[in-house]
Amino acid sequence: MQHSIQSLFFSTFAFVLGAAVGSFLNVCIYRWPADLSINRPRRSFCPQCKQPIPWHHNLPLISWLALGGRCAHCGAKISFRYFAVELVTAALFFAIWQRFPWQVAIAYWIFVSFLIIGTFIDFEHFIIPDRVTIGGTIAGVVCSVVVPALMQTNSRLAAGIRAGLAAALGYVILWIVLEAGKIAFGRKRIEFDAPVKRADAWLLDLGDVREAARVSLNGREVGHAWSLPFALRLPALRTKGNVLEIEVTNLPANRIRDLDLRKVDWKVMKEINLVDLRYKPFDASGWPVAPSGLLGPVRLVPLEVVRPR
Numbered sequence: 001m002q003h004s005i006q007s008l009f010f011s012t013f014a015f016v017l018g019a020a021v022g023s024f025l026n027v028c029i030y031r032w033p034a035d036l037s038i039n040r041p042r043r044s045f046c047p048q049c050k051q052p053i054p055w056h057h058n059l060p061l062i063s064w065l066a067l068g069g070r071c072a073h074c075g076a077k078i079s080f081r082y083f084a085v086e087l088v089t090a091a092l093f094f095a096i097w098q099r100f101p102w103q104v105a106i107a108y109w110i111f112v113s114f115l116i117i118g119t120f121i122d123f124e125h126f127i128i129p130d131r132v133t134i135g136g137t138i139a140g141v142v143c144s145v146v147v148p149a150l151m152q153t154n155s156r157l158a159a160g161i162r163a164g165l166a167a168a169l170g171y172v173i174l175w176i177v178l179e180a181g182k183i184a185f186g187r188k189r190i191e192f193d194a195p196v197k198r199a200d201a202w203l204l205d206l207g208d209v210r211e212a213a214r215v216s217l218n219g220r221e222v223g224h225a226w227s228l229p230f231a232l233r234l235p236a237l238r239t240k241g242n243v244l245e246i247e248v249t250n251l252p253a254n255r256i257r258d259l260d261l262r263k264v265d266w267k268v269m270k271e272i273n274l275v276d277l278r279y280k281p282f283d284a285s286g287w288p289v290a291p292s293g294l295l296g297p298v299r300l301v302p303l304e305v306v307r308p309r
């Protein structure tokens, strides 16, 4: 009896702690990609009206339900994500607590927290910040040394070595995925430091693009370049480590040509069949291959504010 009450208490604690941690993870998910500080402002604020949220409207899980997913001040919809992250974190903290001894459970709590932040940032921005990947790797190695049981050993040294090797393996796998992804999705990712030369602003000139490009800088969308000139004005650059992402879509001419070359039956119309100008069955297999993707050259052009006299 004594035992079951105790275990019920700790399980409930794990769930409530998970919900509270989930609430903090929401802050990281919102602020990390935007490069905002985690502790300034200290108070959470409404993403719409920027009004600070009082603590009694910021209770994990409960407040979102009680306020019907809306800001109490301006009535703006608060994304379901806030509730989902708190619930997922609470459920995972609870499940981990049930399954593992407490030292291991605490290490896994840290681990899933990183995974949740990475997952939800990835959903929204298609990036996983270095704080998640590199921070998580460092945390993993440190946790393994502190809790060697994570690596199925009693020796801290052996645990540290195994964790280091595992981290290296993870790096190699990610590198392969990244390179394969570039080939498969036509998404270019470039890291660069701000030029030493001073400028009032910078223009990103993509040169020749077939046919449209979506550009993000440091996780934030800059805009779409969809006609000549393929150039966008960039927001302020960081001194070091800017991440530029360019996603290019093509007109589907090459795709249609390929389908027709392989005699794929894609022209399935309900009313009429696809024909060419002479009312003959449409066939793209004779088309030449069209230029496609980001042809460049990509340049950063310094801009200067001109003050008329």
Ligand SMILES: [Zn+2]
Residues within 6 Å of the ligand: 046, 047, 048, 049, 050, 051, 071, 072, 073, 074, 075, 076
């Ligand atoms: Zn609001």
